[in-house]
Amino acid sequence: MTIRLYDTSARQIRDFVPLEQGCVSIYLCGATVQAAPHIGHIRSGLNFDMMRRWFTYRGYDVTFIRNVTDIDDKIIAKSAEQRRPWWSIGYDNERAFNDGYTALGCLPPTYEPRATGHVTEMVEMMRGLIERGHAYESEGNVYFDVKSFPGYLSLSRQELDNIRQPESTGETGKRDPRDFAMWKSVKPGEPSWETPWGRGRPGWHLECSAMAHKYLGEAFDIHGGGLDLIFPHHENEIAQAKAFGDAFANYWVHNAWVTMSGEKMSKSLGNSVLVSEMVKQWRPIVLRYYLGTPHYRSMIEYSEEALREAESAFARIEGFYQRVIEKAGGPVEAAAEVPPAFAEAMDDDLGVPQALAIVHTTVRQGNSALAADDKDEAIARLAEVRAMLGVLGLDPLDPHWAGEADRGEDLHGAVDTLVRLVLEQRESARARKDWATADAIRDQLNQSGLVIEDSPSGPRWTLGPR
DSSP: OOOEEEETTTTEEEEOOOSSTTEEEEEEEEEETTSOOBHHHHHHHHHHHHHHHHHHHTTOEEEEEEEEEOOSHHHHHHHHHHTSOHHHHHHHHHHHHHHHHHHTTOOOOSBOOBGGGGHHHHHHHHHHHHHTTSEEEETTEEEEOGGGOTTTTTTTTOOGGGOOOOTTSOOOOOSSTTOEEEEEEOOTTSOOBOOTTOSEEEOHHHHHHHHHHHHHOSEEEEEEEEGGGIIIIIHHHHHHHHHHTOOEEEEEEEEOOEEETTEEOOTTTTOOOBHHHHHHHSOHHHHHHHHHSSOTTSOEEOOHHHHHHHHHHHHHHHHHHHHHHHHHTSOOOOOSSOOHHHHHHHHBTOOHHHHHHHHHHHHHHHHHHHHTTOHHHHHHHHHHHHHHHHHTTOOTTSHHHHHHHHHTHHHHHHHHHHHHHHHHHHHHHHHTTOHHHHHHHHHHHHHTTEEEEEETTEEEEEEOOO
16 A cells, blocks of 8 residues: 655655654644635635545654634735734634634644744744844845845746835845745834844744744645645745754645636735635535545536536435435444455545545446345445545534534424325325326425435435425
């Protein structure tokens, strides 16, 4: 068994070899909390949640760090616009992100450090970089000297001569316009912390290098994030960490975006779909299925139609669950192991689409067993499906999703009573061989969004696709 991952730095799929046998250390660039999350933000957390779950299934002890950027230019700008303290904006949006992660079934990180809680570590790193000749202080700012680090831009494979920083950043005293700020001197009305170079606040890139060093040490296995972070954020992290003396990340893994009309979903473009609104319209487990089942390196073009297709596909799986549980007379335990073909797909760069194809094939096999009245075979197939979906965080019987079922229990009961009254009328029509009336009742129920299925134990109903 060898897990393989696409390493952005190598531009190829590599066998995963952990730095410490049996352990995996992952650092994921998390939320910048200037606003509530859209589904593109949550996709990243969800993709790496599935990665973490797969490593855990394969027997690894996973340390998973997901940071929170709770101070930056955008948060300060929002503070001025809304006339609210910067920390109030950050805290509210941090809670919104965690609510989104939780709603979609993401496991909590091992640690979730905030940038403002690690100024001491940032000062230590800046001091070391200045001593080594890789950074310098100017007018209370601390800049990284990009020319001092020969490996700069190795991740994005750009040429330094082609990189130009905008002149309107407000950062003064740079030796080279491409040098980037690790620490920004205090400005009137802005939050600030004391350092040997005067009061100021962190630059965006420094925090991740410092926090990865604190929680994962000089070297760790995997650094993750969205494609948009490769440059400048991850390039600058690498420069800081390696110039400081850290080996830093051994693998770089990047997830693709959620797009609308071909454009990356973005708050600034005004094309974002907030998670808080989506969970009111769609069941969270369906959203997880929709966002988590495409390959993590593939773009997802958002559309209502695609979501309806995901809802319909997942409903077929849930229908299989229901039929087998009825046949078995109670819950079916998940199998101890997933099928080999599923494991092979997941080992190959987290091939969730291929793994999901095995899930649906197994569901079809289970439905065939039900049609043949082969109870044992149907139960065995459901046990396999539960094991596979459990690894993906999509098992409808997982306790996490129980709350989702509970929220709809009262409504379901009321609808069930009404539907059964109508079904009794249909059964009476069938008994007197009034097929036209029976078919008309079924068609009316279908038009209402209900699917009627005749079974040996009587008719049953389920919600159909929207």
